[in-house]
Amino acid sequence: MDPRLVYELKKRQYAAHVCSTLGEAALRAVSRNDSWRCSELPTAHPSNLIYPSITVPLQTMGFSVVRTLTNVTPPATLEACIHSQGGRAPRGQEASYHISVGSTGNSTVQGAVY
Numbered sequence: 001m002d003p004r005l006v007y008e009l010k011k012r013q014y015a016a017h018v019c020s021t022l023g024e025a026a027l028r029a030v031s032r033n034d035s036w037r038c039s040e041l042p043t044a045h046p047s048n049l050i051y052p053s054i055t056v057p058l059q060t061m062g063f064s065v066v067r068t069l070t071n072v073t074p075p076a077t078l079e080a081c082i083h084s085q086g087g088r089a090p091r092g093q094e095a096s097y098h099i100s101v102g103s104t105g106n107s108t109v110q111g112a113v114y
Contacts, residue, residue, distance in 0.1 A: 003073075004071065004073045005070065005071060005072070006069065006070050006072050007050050007052055007070075008068075008094075009049070009050045013044070013049070015027055015031060015041055016043070016044040017046070017049045018030055018031075019041050020046070023038065024038045063100070064099065064100045066096050066099075067097055067099070069095055069096075070094045071090070071094075
């Protein structure tokens with residue numbers, strides 16, 4: 001397997017996600033570390049979990065998410081499907097992209113899109 005690009009989730013990012021969605025008891029169970037405290041971690045919206053899929057709230061106001069990819073192969077030319085800056089990405093280099101989601105109508109929306 002040669003994934004080339006990975007969504008690398010750091011321990012602190014995952015811990016913040018667990019705290020925001022499941023609470024401190026879940027953090028202690030998952031991390032097996034009683035010294036971690038949710039109060040010491042940033043609040044994390046599910047849309048900010050570094051993962052290929054994206055969760056966004058349905059709302060009339062726009063919403064943006066950022067994803068960061070890490071190159072895990074030798075230097076290679078990488079191009080995005082929509083906007084490409086091209087160039088050679090050295091091993092270990094990270095690059096981020098932004099996705100903005102918005103409503104085109106004035107109707108009220110509820111829930112989330114996954």
